[in-house]
Amino acid sequence: MSTRTRILEATADLLASSPTGEVSTRAICQAAGVGPPVLYRQFGDKDGLLAAVVDYGFEQYLATKRTRLPSDDPVRDLRTGWDLHVEFALSHSSFYRLMYSTSPTMSPTAGNESFRLLVETLERCAALGRLRVSPDAAARMVMSANVGVSLMLITRPTTYSDPSLSHRVRDAVHAQILTTTAPEPGTGVSPVAARLNALLSASPSETLTPAETALLREWLTRLSDTAT
Template identity: 30%
Template sequence: MATVNLLRKKGRPELGNGDVKRDLLNAAMQLLSSEGREGATMRAICAAAGVTPPTLYHYYGDLEGLHKAAIDETYLGVAEAYHGGTEEKGPLKGIRDGWATFLEFAHSEPNMCRIVIQQIMAGKPPSMVMETLQGLAEDLNEFHAQGVLKYNPKDTAQLLWMSALGALTYAVSKDSVALEGSEEPSLQKALLEITLDALFEH
């Protein structure tokens, strides 16, 4: 789970462009990615965005609200990769694109990736997760009707999600658990193919 830069470094506005709400969001995303939650404090975010704490409260309610908005924005890249691939060549293309984007995220933004995983483990996943899984299940209905799914669409979507989370967690913890000499990108690709083989009839 075409890869999309999850933090949109090329496409998103730079700080100081006059969009204060977006400046706060960008500052939070940058600091969460580089410093983690501990470094993405209200003081640091407001300083980076060039505003005062009341402005943050005005737009996001509190620091937790801004952190959640930053995490939600980050996850949008995965959702966009899935939907873009699906519109181009169907659900399997979307699954592969979303998987690839997830893993690119893990390697390029490990701190932010860990925060997303923590949110999911705490039962507070990014707001787009449920919508993406529901959309995936609906897209898989066509395969179900053709008799090529081994499980119903909803369960298939959940199993894909579980496998993707496992791959993501492994990727961000690889320094402590990876076997010497292992080819991680090849292993991650193999895991996706094993997962698809387990879920789809041939």
């Protein structure tokens, strides 16, 4: 293990066990077996260290997602993605709490790739006519619920002890954003608009100008995000 990784791991462990969520650089150096000059040379200051801990946690999480090839069933991929997210949170609780911390010292861009990968899966669902709302709106719903459940399982294990909780919340959220089948005539505008929007994203129309396509996609997003 490199010196940098050792410092990151030690910081995450100390923060996870701290009752106040605070830890001194002195304690970090002692746990990692390095002197303060080494820490500051690696990370600049404490805020830089905390931001690096968050990025390190996301890199561990994304490493598993980047290697997974999409299947021919995006709805199944969506369900699998939820479950893998919760599994990562439970097995890397120290990092996970930092990854979704609201501390202003954390990197504001951390997690953007995770959100983008979720949107891509939902765009595939929309292209099959299986999405009730726009991929962006669906991603916000899924991500907020997935993170919320994961944090509760980690921070309140006694209260949230039901082993089926994650799947029950997952299925409830998916029921709100997914259709059971591709839309048929008379089923409403939202899933049709979401599907056309996804198809335009995947294969832009050569008939329309880029500006016209952008305007059409804006309208389709409004229609797909309108409750039916």
